[in-house]
Amino acid sequence: MPAPPPAPAPQLSFDELGTPLRDVVFVVLDLETTGGSAQRDTITEVGAVKMRGGERIGELATLVDPGTGIPPQVVALTGITTALVTGAPRLPQVLPSVLEFLAGGVLVAHNAPFDAGFLRAACERHGVAWPRPPVLCTARLARAVLTREEAPSVKLSALAELFGTATRPTHRALADARATVEVLHHLLERIGNLGVQSLEELLTLVRDATPHRPTERQRRNRHLARAVPSAPGVYLFRGARDEVLYVGTSGDLQRRVRSYFTAGERRRRIRDMVAQAERVDTIVCAHALEAGVHELRLIAAHRPRYNRRSRNPNASWWVAATAEAFPRLSVVSTPRDGALGPFRSQSDAKEAVDTVLEAVPLRPCTLRIPARGAAAGPCVLYELHRCAAPCAGYQDVDGYAPAVATWRDLVHGAVDEPLQTLADEVATLAAGERFESAARRRDRLAGLVRALGRAQRLTALAELAEVVGARPDGRGGWELAVVRHGRLAAAGVARRGVPPMPVVDALRAGATTVLPGPGPLRGATPEEMRLLHGWLTAGGTRLVLSTQPWEEPARGAGSWAEWARRARPVEVAVD
Template identity: 75%
Template sequence: MLPAAPQLSFDELGTPLREVTFVVVDLETTGGSADRDAITEIGAVKVRGGERMGELATLIDPATTVPPNIVALTGITTAMLRTAPPLPQVLPSLLEFLSGAVLVAHNAGFDTGFLRAACDRHGYRWPRPPTLCTARLARAVLTRAEAPSVRLGALAQLFGTRTRPVHRALADARATVEVLHHLLERIGNLGVQSLEELLALARDASAHRPTQRMRQQRRLAEHLPSAAGVYLFRGPGAEVLYVGTSGDLRRRVRSYFTASERRRRIREMVELAERVDTVVCAHALEAGVRELRLLAAHRPRYNRRSRHPDRGWWVVPTLETFPRLSVVTTGRDGALGPFGSRRAAAEAVEALLDAVPLRHCTQRIPARAPAGTPCVLFELGRCRAPCAGHQPAEHYAVAVEALRRLVEGRDDAALHALAAEVAALADRRRYESAARRRDRLAGLIVALERTQRLGTLAALPEVVGARPDGQGGWELATIRYGRLAGADVARRGTPPMPVVDALRQGAQVIIPGSGPLRGAPAEEVRLVYRWLTTGGTRLVHTEPNWAEPARGAAAWGAWVVRARPRPVRDPGATVLD
């Protein structure tokens, strides 16, 4: 079975068809169902690059009689099968023959259904190989006028194959091989060049066949470099329609003009495009950052998500004598966030009010002689009613300071208190209440950890990281105040430190702004942080030393896992197309 492609940050086109091994399989059966041993013959042909590499064929004893109608169809009699091996003896050889290959069959669901059921019945693991149905592929490639029927016999006659199907496994498999090769000759006109595109074409039949306009648009990729970077589709007025990244710009852009592209909005975008611009980048981090910046600058209408990577929601205390918590779109010092939605920020407000004794109401309270009427929260002991003068400003300021210390990671006493309340509720068997408080506390911990780790990175004047490139070299990046200021690579055999020194000297000058992230876009800081803390990245230089808060929320990660094994979603996360 072909190994599954890894999920990378860069999109790749796929496996070239000339490198794919196909095993074409055909079965003959007694006419019974797949839930019992009904296979009487197996034929398989292995091909690669148009050349035949091997064949496997054998009769199989199903331990039952062959019905007369099947004998008349296939010529296989019960007497012919008495000396044949039983299916359990044949399966290991067939599975080995299939190893590392794409399984091909005509009406593949029939053949794979019998083989999968046989493996389950006899204790063998079905390898789940990629499967291609030549009947579905024919319907996707050929018009109905050209091929009213896609039966194997009809296709063999259409293409004039040397081997004609005669309802015997090996002969039918050989005929299917010839039909497959004729179909593969046709798909070049549809822009299909990889295994992934081929499987998608067969799976979706003719629904996503590229239009004539899409095929003509392939010229837009001819001048593009085969390098990592960012690509921009531009429309008739040079407006940016779509932005993306790839490890091979030319191959990725070419894939938009093939049958593998099934998204309706993207197919519409491709037909509108007049040109494709590219920005070659040193490595994936630079490409990702440039993509974010281009999305923010152009707001391309065909990028469904993350067209506003600079947008976020923050929870801040208001600037009053008796501050309350407010949800805003611009963070300032002491803010908690960023959150991906206003709802997530509002949920964080509820969690913070569990942690620190701030007021819940939204009324403005005068600094002198407040004369309001206490609400029901005062009677419940959840508010000390500063609105009615029951709590002086200097006492209320203690709660405000506790909030600031909690958000900055300098004091986690409030988290300890909330965890103790969750445990106490559980001890009293108030499980539903305990679960609600637990989930709210877990969400608060995740939000605090994000705020603290991103804020710490954004406060550093300079960080230089080096990540192995997998080929003996290094990907290098200079980060200043949470933003990428420069990127380069030191290829294998090149001393990295001179490259690092040159990178630092030529890096962009970043002037920090105000707020928790010093003016840096949250998504960029998040992307940079992930690059610095994963993939074997090493810190070459930091100014000053990078240190996260000792009493920060990161220390509570184990509590979150124990209390709620299901992963807690980061409420500030967004996803790129």
């Protein structure tokens, strides 16, 4: 029994969800062949029907001379004999007409991999470019839409019987194509109940072949998207207590928010979130960069339970020298001036400490050592030549100071000798065929280089009191951003034909005042800085002005970036 029509709840218009199904050209195709292998067998008959908006706009039918005899079992199945195809056009003559008929349409077939595979193999065999059309399989669509109780089999003959089609399949190409058209129309009548209203959603449904029907609450909640504007920005789903459930961004808020109420949304946790939503708020932004920054800030402020990044949105770790007479390296969660970071995990920060200590003679112990006075004797680290034993008075403050200075210069990019020392050790281990040790050292050095490079790039941006970037918007205009001490202070656009500099001046005049804070990033968050740095340094972005030179250290990790990128696993000897 056909499914009941959808309830008169607010529906999504076709234009809001992608390619409207009413505008899609479906080319329903069926092939008869000499056998079942696209590489070994060939086509004997082509039948195709072109449809749009439920109307038939063309048909194509032709026999094809395969140039070989047709096996008896195929003759028995299709009724196509060798005598019948003798004198018919050969495949190289037929193929251009078939591809022209298919141009601009969606290739539809029952068991589409079979038909599409034969056409693709024919193109390869005869030196014709395969146009790679979208492909829709009505067998898979039937399995996604119909229950097994309703349709135990999804063979074309079984579906034609189920739907009572006027044309019944006969294993002749045009008749089977016409039958497939009727089956397709009956299946398309069913997908409205699944929230599928565009070509993109239809193809997703068939690809996954596992329908996730929107719940009744999701259907009722479609009205939440009514007032959402069609513009770039940020959207916030709110719950019954006005709490923020989820924050996201989109270049088209209306289309993105409405997609949450269709079968196209397949994430279970997000479907649960949509069912709980009571309101959707939006913030229209000038462009994607501003939307991305607002998303980060809102997630940090509200910690929405359905955003994966909400658990620790700005958590980061740093490596800093302690404030002692004999400083040591410590992993901390609060950035300090001169610290190295940010690291995404505490273990990454600890590994960086271990790597640095292999080249910089800072003490690895955790004792608090006064400037004067010594313990009874040195520890085992002295015997292992890993420490000069300031704890035992074997090294004074002045003798220890060069190691501290080397650490600070390494972080600031003033020296790279420690990196070279570590690289030389990797080469020595590899030359001595100690491949496993060389691989470990190489990977740790590459990690340190990446951490130093990241820190030096972000620190350089944080030092800038103001920098203005402009990026083409792809429509003849400019996306503009004012960045102050690593934070977005203003964003705007200069549309095509609008002089950009007056817009820049207006943005600067109204931009947020940013006072630099403590730490290497001057109070900015690492995630926002990564986003801004990526936008400002991406291809196509132009720097309109900067209040001071934007400089990165010449001897910093940037000069080692290529080494880190080209580092490959060292071959491990196997006995």
